[in-house]
Amino acid sequence: MTTQPRRPLPPLRDTVRAHGLSASKALGQNFLFDEQLLDRIAALPGDLDGATVFEVGPGPGGLTRALLRAGARVIAVERDHRCLPLLGELSEAFDGRLTVIDGDAMAIDADAAAGGPYHIVANLPYNVGTALFTRWLEPPAWPPSWRSLTLMFQQEVAERIVAPVGTPAYGRLSVLAQWRATARIAMKVHRSAFTPPPKVMSAIVHLVPAAQPEGVDPALLSRLTEKGFGQRRKMLRQSLKGVAGAVDALEAIGIDATRRAETVCVAEWVALARVLGGSAGG
Numbered sequence: 655m656t657t658q659p660r661r662p663l664p665p666l667r668d669t670v671r672a673h674g675l676s677a678s679k680a681l682g683q684n685f686l687f688d689e690q691l692l693d694r695i696a697a698l699p700g701d702l703d704g705a706t707v708f709e710v711g712p713g714p715g716g717l718t719r720a721l722l723r724a725g726a727r728v729i730a731v732e733r734d735h736r737c738l739p740l741l742g743e744l745s746e747a748f749d750g751r752l753t754v755i756d757g758d759a760m761a762i763d764a765d766a767a768a769g770g771p772y773h774i775v776a777n778l779p780y781n782v783g784t785a786l787f788t789r790w791l792e793p794p795a796w797p798p799s800w801r802s803l804t805l806m807f808q809q810e811v812a813e814r815i816v817a818p819v820g821t822p823a824y825g826r827l828s829v830l831a832q833w834r835a836t837a838r839i840a841m842k843v844h845r846s847a848f849t850p851p852p853k854v855m856s857a858i859v860h861l862v863p864a865a866q867p868e869g870v871d872p873a874l875l876s877r878l879t880e881k882g883f884g885q886r887r888k889m890l891r892q893s894l895k896g897v898a899g900a901v902d903a904l905e906a907i908g909i910d911a912t913r914r915a916e917t918v919c920v921a922e923w924v925a926l927a928r929v930l931g932g933s934a935g936g
């Protein structure tokens with residue numbers, strides 16, 4: 655069910671013009687104005703009627719409008735003060751279903767802001783996109799409070815997230831995403847859809863939490879993959895040398911220490927973190 659605003663809203667481009675907003679490169683601003691495309695993006699998480707959505711970087715509010723039309727309650731964090739008056743008007747038009755937090759998404763606890771289960775939907779600013787993504791994937795407790803992530807990235811980053819073992823794009827992001835979640839590229843978005851158009855293509859990744867394998871410390875897995883893929887051309891016995899006990903643990907689970915990180919599948923990374931965590935714990 656879609657939920658229309660109290661009164662018809664002017665087209666996004668007109669609103670942006672009326673507020674004198676121009677895209678700031680420093681804030682990673684590339685805006686989407688095509689409302690049909692935005693409605694398709696807002697449909698990716700499934701039925702949002704009555705659901706809570708946390709959005710990072712609403713900017714002029716194109717995606718926000720689409721989420722509100724889909725019936726969501728939206729909590730949006732925006733760092734650019736110039737967008738706040740326009741977002742305030744949007745909140746009013748949708749009877750207060752939009753709450754805007756004036757601040758830096760890196761400093762906001764999304765779980766606390768949402769106050770219950772929620773979805774995360776965002777056209778992420780490239781400068782903090784990966785840092786936010788890894789943070790959402792690394793909480794000690796699992797399943798997380800978020801029910802899905804629907805995130806626009808540069809296509810190259812999106813491909814790294816879903817990459818299978820042994821492919822050039824497979825790396826730390828692939829393991830961090832795939833050990834705890836099911837990830838897929840839900841939509842590719844041509845650079846010409848943005849104002850201004852970025853240099854590269856974009857893609858939207860959709861993730862839902864999966865059952866977490868037992869007995870694995872996310873911080874340890876994160877450290878192992880950081881070391882392993884930090885020197886991806888080196889053998890594991892070299893790249894993991896700095897992690898106490900890692901080389902012995904490789905042997906214990908039958909992973910040849912002359913292999914390289916990109917040949918180690920997600921289940922093997924998980925097994926390594928489990929064995930290492932167990933031995934470190936006693």
Ligand SMILES: C[S@@+](CC[C@H](N)C(=O)[O-])C[C@H]1O[C@@H](n2cnc3c(N)ncnc32)[C@H](O)[C@@H]1O
Binds near residue numbers: 714
């Ligand atoms: C790629 S634009 C997307 C804008 C809008 N959602 C759209 O799709 O047209 C990224 C937005 O994130 C905002 N932003 C950048 N860094 C941020 C941060 N650390 N915390 C919150 N918002 C941020 C920018 O000001 C900008 O509005």
